[in-house]
Amino acid sequence: MAHNPITLDLLRALDAIDQRGSFAAAATALHKVPSALTYTVQKVEQDLGIDLFDRSGHRAKMTPAGRLILDEGRGILRDIDTLASSAKKIASGWEPELRIGVDTIFEPSRLFSLIQAFNQEHPYIKVHLIHGALSGTWELLINGSADLILSGDGLDPKAEGYEIKRLAEMKRVFVVSKDHPLASKSCTVSEEEIAEYPTIVVKDTTQLLAPKTVGWTRHHRMVTVPTMQDKIEAQIAGLGVGFLPLHRIKHYLDSGDLVPVKVSQPDEPFKAILAYQKGNTGKALNWFREHITAEVLGLDLQV
Structure with missing residues (x-):
């Protein structure tokens, strides 16, 4: 890989010159002599074959190439400072x-x-x-x-x-789609009536433990879905019935897309x-x- 003359010392020098307005003031801020700062800049200019400063006027002015290096370099300087701080944090008990x-x-x-x-x-x-x-x-x-x-x-x-x-x-509510036949029931719905429709069930992702199901699983007409969001959408679509967590469906109940149904065995909170x-x-x-x-x-x- 070819040598890259752009160093952290150069980036800090350009940043200080831009903020302080002159090589002399920047050198003071960086605790360097002005000649050392001038050498750092001129060495990079020589290695890259470009001018970082226009010296034709009374005061050196940063060229577009120099400005590009500074603007991009400031992000690098911030990352370096943050990296050092983060390394200290990890050493003091913060996990990576x-x-x-x-x-x-x-x-x-x-x-x-x-x-x-x-x-x-x-x-x-x-x-x-x-x-x-x-x-x-x-x-x-x-x-x-x-x-x-x-x-x-x-x-x-x-x-x-x-x-x-x-x-x-967490509370769970037995709900159906607004167009579902059970949506119009004002009285408690029996197990026999529920058994006429598929129950939507989220599939357990375990590979080693005993898998579980939650909610109404008392009959064999089930449709299994991978996530709770899929279960919610399936019940809104009228694919089946089942308990859903209240905190996930509050706005669907408010909008009427889902309708609560009274069941003989309400779900216990957990x-x-x-x-x-x-x-x-x-x-x-x-x-x-x-x-x-x-x-x-x-x-x-x-x-």
């Missing part, structure tokens, strides 16, 4: 990356603003969101694929070695939880553990 397993009952997009805030503070720590469903979400934690998971306490496989933080209660491995003292993990709340996950929208 954090993996968050999100059960499909939640909307991953609700974490985006939180991740953005984290990235602004810690830009060199990678954050990975990993999808899971039911026992499969817990499997991510148990097999080490995730450092932190968001799930429900009713899905806890009762394994040892992890800590749980309970966030808020709690949203955050879980992580015991003994994990990573500072990135602790940051998200403290900042992920019921409000962040949209659970405050339940009524």
